[in-house]
Amino acid sequence: MLINTLPQHIDIVIVGGGPVGALLAQRLVSSGHDALLVEAKHSVGKDPRALAIAYASSQTLAANDLWDESLGATPITQVHVSQAGTLGRTELNAAELDLPMLGSVVKYEKLAQYAFDQLSNSAARLALGAKVTQIQRLARFAQLTLETDLGEQKISCRLVILADGGHLLAQFKDIQQTVKSYEQHAVLATLTPKHPHQGIAFERFADDGPLALLPTGTDYTLVWTQTPEQAAARLTLPDADFIAEVEQRFSDRVSGFTAVSGRASWPLALKTVNSIVGQRVVLIGNAAQTLHPVAGQGLNLGLRDAATLADVLAATPARELGEASSLARYAKLRARDAGLVTAVTDSLISLFDSPSLPLKHARSLGLLAMDQCGWLRRGFAERMVYGAR
Template sequence: MLTSTLPTHVDIAIVGGGPVGALLALRLAQAGHQALVLEARRDTSADPRALALSYASREALTRVGLWDETALAATAIAKVHVSQAGSLGRAELDAAELELPALGYVVGYDRLAALALERLAASSARIALGSPVTAIRRLARFAELAIGGEDRPRTLTCRLVVLADGGKLVGTLGDVVQTVKPYRQHAVLATVTPVKPHQHIAYERFADDGPLALLPRGDDFTLVWTQTPEQAEARLALSDREFLDEVGARFAGRVAGFSAVGARASFPLALKTLDRVVGRRLALIGNAAQTLHPVAGQGLNLGLRDAATLADVLGAVPPAQVGEDATLTRYARLRRKDAGVVTAFTDSLIGIFDSPNPLLKHARSLALLGLDQAAPLRRGFAQRMVYGAR
């Protein structure tokens, strides 16, 4: 429910009302915990990003009413085609092999963010809009949050504070250290219309000048093209026809071609990780815990698993123990393997496919062929993409 008057104390304060924070808040409400979401925004804004949500993420969102295929205009991914430009190597992951209706779904970030705010406002979970958290002070028995906004600054205490966004607050935590690895790359985003129907196939294409992903969305594809900053600027300056020719050349032999392109945008990429995801009276989930390269489409899926795991842990203890070290240590232990494996895998893909060395290119081609031919290996890889490392 929306709240305009902030309480002076809650058991759990969640900073960030995006999909990850909303999932946690709604799960905690189901478990009977007293939680409050503090969201700096008052509403959502247009966002060009498309999300590739795994089937497991859809199930997690459905559990709390955060899945509505009509409102989200969700497009199913039946297959994922992975290939390398200039070689025969390719692999195809198929939902039918896992006996699932889809490997995942493509939705717009802005649609999911809007649905998250709508569901929070209509639920028993409490959310305060226009309430940016400007500082956090943590003591042995409680945390104190400084909250800005349109009126006078306010303070709120809680047994546990959960950071669910990737804002500046992470840099103010003395017992948690963030490491930033700049990729010196930008993601170029655009909507492209294929000449032939996409048949619910997503494509991951590793070209010599950067990986490209095509995500089926409605009748179109959302293109995510990783480029150097200079290349990204040049791609944005191309005419529509020149841009489509460039994209078509990199998907030659895989996609028949493209007939139209929408507005283009780009944003810088970096890997952000933490030395630990818990601190005194503190837990970090989603983008606050890790920000990944979009190459494998795992960032939000990983964040939603953070939220679901933390909800399980907190739901198993009484309110007085939600911020205790033993509770937070259990959450950190349960997330260590999944977060570590997925982060390392995503980061390694950039290094593995970044070199144009002919010998490495040949080895990559053989690896893709081997993955495609070995059914148990292929199914295991697909399961990791859907469910994470368990």
């Protein structure tokens, strides 16, 4: 439910009203915990991103009333992975996993707005336009200072959960964030294909950066990793020239495009922390880790954070919320999945960024080996759908 007056005390405060925070809020209410989600914005702003949501993630969202057909998600039934200039390629298929789809592509703006709408009409408490400016943590509780339409307000709680991207981490002495710049920008665009995409997504490793094509409605969303200088140049190209450059890198893998729109770019970096838990605080989603978009795993990893934390807290009595033993259990449960996905994503960038000819041929052989080994191909696809279990 949408509230205008903040309580003076509550057991759990979730900071950040995106899909990750919304999932956790829904789950906590269903387990009987007293929780409040606070979001600095009053509404979802414009956001051009399209996200690949793994099938398992969409099922989790649907089970908590955060996903339905009104989102207009586009199914991905096949992912074609290849390297430009070599024979290396492989295909991941939903049928091999006995699934109706590997995942879906949805506009972030639509998913975030749907989460706002659902929380506003559910038992979960939601406060919009409430920006957390300070978190003071003591032995038995934490106190949050918030800027609201009614002025500065304070809330005390047993546990603070950050799902906001980590903007408040600088206030904590027991958690340090490391930022690794990739010296790259992601160029985003909408491309209209000459022929229907048939639910096929593409990941193409070109010599000047990887490109992904995500089926979005009847179009494709392009995510193209470039140097900052290349990204700036590509944003100003005439439409025909931009399309020609994309077609050149995909060679004959796709049939071509008739139009391009919505070009934008943003810088890419890997953000990690030395611990996802601290005194009276837990980090989930982008607060815990921000990944390169190359494998499309960022939001999926965050949703698994939220689901696992919800399970841990469901088994935690209210008086023990925020205690070190409970938080340590959550950190242990998330270590393998988060660590592996982060390492694989980061390694892909390093592996495919080298221009070395021997390494290029080795990458090609790796893709061909995966294509020929069904168990290897299925294992990789399962990790993309379910994470490291």
